[in-house]
Amino acid sequence: MLDRVVVDKVVLDLRPDFAVLVVTAEGLANGPSDHVSEGWLAAAAGKADLDDPHVESWREAYRAFGAKPKRTRPSVEALIRRAGALPSINRVVDAYNAVSVEYALPIGGEDLDAYRGAARLVRATGDEPFDVIADGEPAVEHPAPGEVVWRDDEGVTCRRWNWRQCVRTRLTETTKNGFFLLESLEPYPIERLEEAGDRLAERLRVISPDVRVASRLIGGR
Numbered sequence: 001m002l003d004r005v006v007v008d009k010v011v012l013d014l015r016p017d018f019a020v021l022v023v024t025a026e027g028l029a030n031g032p033s034d035h036v037s038e039g040w041l042a043a044a045a046g047k048a049d050l051d052d053p054h055v056e057s058w059r060e061a062y063r064a065f066g067a068k069p070k071r072t073r074p075s076v077e078a079l080i081r082r083a084g085a086l087p088s089i090n091r092v093v094d095a096y097n098a099v100s101v102e103y104a105l106p107i108g109g110e111d112l113d114a115y116r117g118a119a120r121l122v123r124a125t126g127d128e129p130f131d132v133i134a135d136g137e138p139a140v141e142h143p144a145p146g147e148v149v150w151r152d153d154e155g156v157t158c159r160r161w162n163w164r165q166c167v168r169t170r171l172t173e174t175t176k177n178g179f180f181l182l183e184s185l186e187p188y189p190i191e192r193l194e195e196a197g198d199r200l201a202e203r204l205r206v207i208s209p210d211v212r213v214a215s216r217l218i219g220g221r
Contacts, residue, residue, distance in 0.1 A: 001179045002216040004118040011121050011148055012219070014064050017186040019220035020121070021197045024112065024179045025092075029208040031173055033088030040098035040203065041086050048083035052104035055080065057185040058161075065123065065148045067160050075162040076106040090173045095203040096180055103196040105182055106162040108150070112177040114169045117153035119181075121161075124148075129155035131166050138167070150181070190220045 005022045012018060058074035069077070079086065083101050088094050093109060100107040110119075126145035131138065143149050143159050150158040157169045162183055171178050180200060184193045194217070201213045 001112055001115070001119065002214060005181075005216070005218060006118055006120045007218055008120060008122040010123050014123075014148070015061050015185060018061075019184045019190060019193060020218050021182040021184075021193050021215055022119075022179060022218065023182065023197050023200060023213065023215045024177075025201075025204050025208075026112070026177045026212045027208060027210050028092060028176055028178055028204070029210075030090055030092045030171070030175050031207075033090055033094050036206065037091045037094035037098075038088050041088060041094055041101075044098040044101040045083040045086070047102045048080045049104055050077070050080050052080075054104045054185065054188045057188070058106065061148075061161065061185060065146055065161075066144065067147070067163075072160055072163050074106060075108070076100055076104055080104065090171070091207045092171050092175065092178065092204065095207065096200055099196055099200045099203070103192065103199070105184060105188070105193065105196050107183070107196075107200070108158055108162055108165060108181040109171045110157060110165075110169045110179050110181070111171055111175045112179050113175075115152050115157070115179075119157070119179075120151055122149060122151060124151075124156065130159055131155065131168050132164075133167060184220075190217070193217075193220075 059069040062069040124143040124147045148161045
């Protein structure tokens with residue numbers, strides 16, 4: 001997957017300062033949340049900072065493609081606002097949510113085996129399918145034309161850049177291979193982005209000592 005992640009030029013035209021650290025993790029042994037992963041979430045809550053300039057950078061990015069950040073908040077802002085009461089999901093999701101809050105950094109986690117083709121960050125046409133659960137039932141939605149989305153060959157995997165993930169590629173307790181998208185905008189230092197990637201890798205190794213982790217940085221000035 002490292003060599004199959006593409007950021008479209010139209011997105012870079014919108015935010016030339018965008019950078020993403022792609023981290024792959026093969027051989028995961030995920031499981032239910034436990035005292036270790038819940039401890040990571042609790043510790044991160046103590047470092048949550050809604051005034052971090054990176055949060056405002058993401059609000060500006062949302063406005064640039066027509067989203068209203070007060071109505072559909074960037075993922076990092078939504079997590080920080082809930083930091084003291086974040087629900088535990090599973091060990092791997094808890095790990096990357098904790099790093100996201102601690103580092104004021106949007107992080108998406110995907111099941112590599114559920115992905116189809118390259119991961120592309122594009123501006124949507126509006127016809128792409130996005131699978132969700134609505135009122136307890138599977139449903140399909142579509143992004144707004146021009147919306148920034150992550151997608152694969154089957155459809156949108158994350159709407160509004162990093163706002164909401166589809167059902168199909170979620171990381172579950174049975175996920176064996178995953179990849180993570182750590183996304184930054186100026187003035188976020190690239191060194192801090194890479195540090196967050198290292199912290200995530202450390203926690204994945206706690207969960208799965210035999211996991212094979214690799215990374216690739218795309219963009220950055």
